[in-house]
Amino acid sequence: MAAADSSSATLQRRDLCSRGIRLAGKMRSDVVDLLDTYAEQQGLDASASVAAVEGVPAAAVERWDEQTGTQRLLENLAAYRAFRVLLAQMLEEQQEQLGEADAALSRALAAVLLQVSAFAYHLEELLRLESRGPPSEEGARPPQPSHLGLFERKLRGLGVLRELAQWAVRSARDLRQLTKPSLGSSSAPSLAESP
Amino acid sequence: DSHIQYERVGADVTMKCGSMDWDAAVTWTANGTDIDESHLNGSYLILKNVDLTQSGQYSCYEGSSWHLKYQTYLRVGTPPKEPVLMCRSNNYPKGFYCSWHLPTPTYIPNSFNISVIHGTREMVCEKDVFPKNRCHIRYLQLFSTVKYKVTLTVTNALGKSSTTLTFDEFTIVKPDPPESVVAKPVPNNPRRLEVSWQNPSSWPDPESFPLKFFLRYRPLILDQWQHVELSDGTSHTITDAYAGKEYIIQVAAKDNDIGTWSDWSVAVHATPWTEEPKHLTTEAQLTETTSASTSSFMPPPTTKICDKGAVVGSGAVAVCWTAGLVLAAYGVLFI
Numbered sequence: 224m225a226a227a228d229s230s231s232a233t234l235q236r237r238d239l240c241s242r243g244i245r246l247a248g249k250m251r252s253d254v255v256d257l258l259d260t261y262a263e264q265q266g267l268d269a270s271a272s273v274a275a276v277e278g279v280p281a282a283a284v285e286r287w288d289e290q291t292g293t294q295r296l297l298e299n300l301a302a303y304r305a306f307r308v309l310l311a312q313m314l315e316e317q318q319e320q321l322g323e324a325d326a327a328l329s330r331a332l333a334a335v336l337l338q339v340s341a342f343a344y345h346l347e348e349l350l351r352l353e354s355r356g357p358p359s360e361e362g363a364r365p366p367q368p369s370h371l372g373l374f375e376r377k378l379r380g381l382g383v384l385r386e387l388a389q390w391a392v393r394s395a396r397d398l399r400q401l402t403k404p405s406l407g408s409s410s411a412p413s414l415a416e417s418p
Numbered sequence: 419d420s421h422i423q424y425e426r427v428g429a430d431v432t433m434k435c436g437s438m439d440w441d442a443a444v445t446w447t448a449n450g451t452d453i454d455e456s457h458l459n460g461s462y463l464i465l466k467n468v469d470l471t472q473s474g475q476y477s478c479y480e481g482s483s484w485h486l487k488y489q490t491y492l493r494v495g496t497p498p499k500e501p502v503l504m505c506r507s508n509n510y511p512k513g514f515y516c517s518w519h520l521p522t523p524t525y526i527p528n529s530f531n532i533s534v535i536h537g538t539r540e541m542v543c544e545k546d547v548f549p550k551n552r553c554h555i556r557y558l559q560l561f562s563t564v565k566y567k568v569t570l571t572v573t574n575a576l577g578k579s580s581t582t583l584t585f586d587e588f589t590i591v592k593p594d595p596p597e598s599v600v601a602k603p604v605p606n607n608p609r610r611l612e613v614s615w616q617n618p619s620s621w622p623d624p625e626s627f628p629l630k631f632f633l634r635y636r637p638l639i640l641d642q643w644q645h646v647e648l649s650d651g652t653s654h655t656i657t658d659a660y661a662g663k664e665y666i667i668q669v670a671a672k673d674n675d676i677g678t679w680s681d682w683s684v685a686v687h688a689t690p691w692t693e694e695p696k697h698l699t700t701e702a703q704l705t706e707t708t709s710a711s712t713s714s715f716m717p718p719p720t721t722k723i724c725d726k727g728a729v730v731g732s733g734a735v736a737v738c739w740t741a742g743l744v745l746a747a748y749g750v751l752f753i
Contacts, residue, residue, distance in 0.1 A: 251675065283562035287511070385563055392588070392675050393561040399626045 236352050240398045243345040247398065250338040251391030257331045258384045264328050265377040276382035280305045282389035287396075295397040296350050300357055302390050303343040309383045310336040316376060339387070342394070349401070422491045424526055424575035425468055433463040435478035436488035443481030449474040468494050470525055495526030497577025503570045505583055507591045508620050508680075510627060510673060511560050514590055516543060516583075517552040518570050528574045537564040562587055591677025593629060594618035596652070596669045601688035608661040611635070611688050614653040615669050618680070629671045632679060637663040638687075649674070664689045 262269035275281060280302035284290075290298075310332060317329045347357040371379065425431050435444045440460040446453040457464055465472060478488040499521050507514035516532060532553055534541040543553035566587070571580040596615040604610040613633060617624045628650065634643040637660050648654055659665060668682040 248675070281563075283559045283564070285559050287560045389561045389563055395675060396626060399628070403625060 232352050236349060237402055239345055239349050239352070240402045243342065243349070243398045244395050246338060246342055246345065247391050247395040250335065250342060251388055251395075253331070253335055253338065254384055254388045254391060257328075257335055258381070258388060260328055260331060261384055262381060264325065265380070267377060267381055269381070271381075276379050276386075278305070279309065279379075279383050279386050280390070282386055282393045284393070287393075290397075290400075292401050293350075293353055295400060296346055296353065297358070299390075299394050299397055300343060300346040300350065303339050303346065304360060306339050306383070306387050306390070307336065307343060310339060310387075313380050313383065316380075335387075422493060424493050424495060426576050427469060427494055427496055428467055431463075431465040431468055431492070432459075433465070433476060433478070433490065433492075434488070435461045435463075438478070438480070438487055444487065445479045445481065445484075447477045447479070448472075450477075465492075468492075470494050473525070493526045493575075495524045495574065495576060496522070498524050498528055498572040498574055498579045500579050500581050501530075501570055501572045503568065503581050503583050505566075505568055505585065505590050507587075507677070508594045508618070509622050510591045510593075510677070511557060512622050513554055513556040515546070515552055515554040516568055516570070517549070518572075519551055520572065524574055524576070526574050526576065528572050531571045531573070533569045535567045535569075536562070543568075557587070560587070588676040589678075591673050593671045593673065593677075593680045594620045595680045595683040596631065596671050597683070599667065599669050599683045599686050601665070601667045601686045603688060603691035604655070605691055608690050608692055609657060609659050611656040611659050611665060611667070611690055612653070613656065613667055613669070613686075613688075615683065616652060618671060621671075628674050630674050632670045632672070633667065634669075634682070635659075635665050635667040637665055639663065659690045661690055662692045 259269055261267075282302070284298075314329060314332045314336060317325060317332060350357040423431075423433075433446075435442065435446075438444060438461050440462065442461045444458075444461040446458065446463045453463065461478075463476065463478070473492055473494045476490050476492055477486060479485065480487050501518050501520055503516060503518045505514055505516040516534075518530065518532075520528070530551065532543050534543050534555055536559070539558070541555055541558065543555045546552040546554060563586070565584050567582060567584050569580055569582045571578060595618060597618055599613065599615040601611050601613045604612050613635075615631070617629055621627070621629065630650070631648045631652070633646045633648065633654055633656075635656055636643045644656075644658070646654060646656075656665075656667075665688055666685050667688065668685050670679045670682050672679045
């Protein structure tokens with residue numbers, strides 16, 4: 224019985240991971256397009272360096288290859304939950320602005336927000352399979368940037384999208400690590416580098 | 419008392435004979451050959467508008483005793499021009515390397531100093547033993563949006579020059595080309611070629627960082643390539659090859675998500691399977707020669723007329739060739 228359960232869990236995990244990887248790929252592609260549109264709309268240089276933005280989860284990580292499966296899932300989940308809030312804030316601000324061009328941007332933002340939510344759901348399901356369960360959503364939410372001026376908000380938006388694009392790449396990698404056969408769920412670290 | 423002296427091409431050089439007075443009687447030699455007095459101003463040697471050929475050992479001897487009073491090795495060269503720097507990660511996510519060269523030689527020794535800055539952090543780029551003008555660096559962080567700034571400074575005795583590259587972690591990712599590309603005909607399939615290859619050995623973790631591939635192929639006699647992009651797997655069967663034509667095939671690789679395509683792999687050649695020619699009659703041989711001159715290639719024979727399986731005797735082969743001629747003529751019309 225236990226063996227059947229574990230093999231069914233393995234299959235489920237693999238299925239969730241491969242769907243998650245595809246979703247991450249699509250999300251990244253859409254975010255990159257959105258980045259260009261957003262930068263153009265807001266009159267910003269898409270390649271401009273943006274300082275680390277408060278409340279935006281940074282995708283950058285040290286010793287990525289040493290992370291456990293559970294660490295990966297938890298960090299990803301925390302990030303996408305934060306992005307869900309940040310994108311919702313951006314959408315709200317966008318919708319306050321009028322104009323057709325802005326409406327297209329709002330639609331694109333909404334589409335990405337949907338994907339972010341879907342991905343967060345995938346992660347929650349994967350954590351449930353780890354018998355860990357996802358952590359509750361209480362806790363610090365990204366601060367509402369009401370005190371920021373318009374330009375600062377635009378720059379922040381650029382920072383959010385840019386970081387999200389990085390996360391989408393990282394997430395696909397993280398999920399691939401999870402699908403490695405020798406990798407246990409929570410305990411075993413990732414494989415030593417292949418020769 | 420011997421040392422090295424570096425001078426720019428085109429400079430005027432004055433060499434003193436050590437501590438000898440200006441009016442001392444001396445003899446100068448260049449690489450053992452006496453230098454004419456016309457180049458002397460007192461005991462000083464004057465070389466005007468020096469060029470590269472004037473590099474060498476210069477010695478000064480006291481007039482009567484022939485004691486060696488001074489010796490120097492003159493190296494004529496140029497200060498360095500702006501170096502050419504390139505950085506690339508062919509072993510992502512382990513790290514990246516930077517390599518450099520000078521656009522024009524300086525003819526004198528140069529030293530290179532490279533600095534790599536990531537945000538506020540200075541990273542060490544370890545110089546490779548071979549090739550010399552290269553260093554490698556391990557990634558401390560992955561998935562960072564902070565750019566890397568690499569500055570290379572070239573210095574020699576006559577001057578210095580530097581250049582800076584700024585880039586993202588993702589943009590410099592470029593795998594090495596796929597390895598061990600093999601193309602084989604498929605038995606009993608005149609239009610197929612089976613191609614297989616391996617991930618470049620420098621790519622450390624193809625499981626977590628899978629590569630996608632781009633295959634290109636063309637018959638040798640045509641200029642236009644066919645392309646196929648493959649998102650997984652390290653093999654592909656070409657199914658639209660022209661029968662009997664030798665093909666050239668190459669493969670390139672790219673990380674699935676980031677970076678740029680590798681260079682093309684070494685080219686391999688292959689010809690699709692053809693049936694061993696049966697005993698040809700003289701007539702058939704003549705027909706073959708004629709058809710070769712009227713068209714640049716034979717369109718694939720239709721199976722109805724020239725079904726290889728149906729060919730039995732030499733008479734049937736002659737029919738095939740004739741039919742082929744007709745098709746070739748049509749082929750010429752449609753090129």
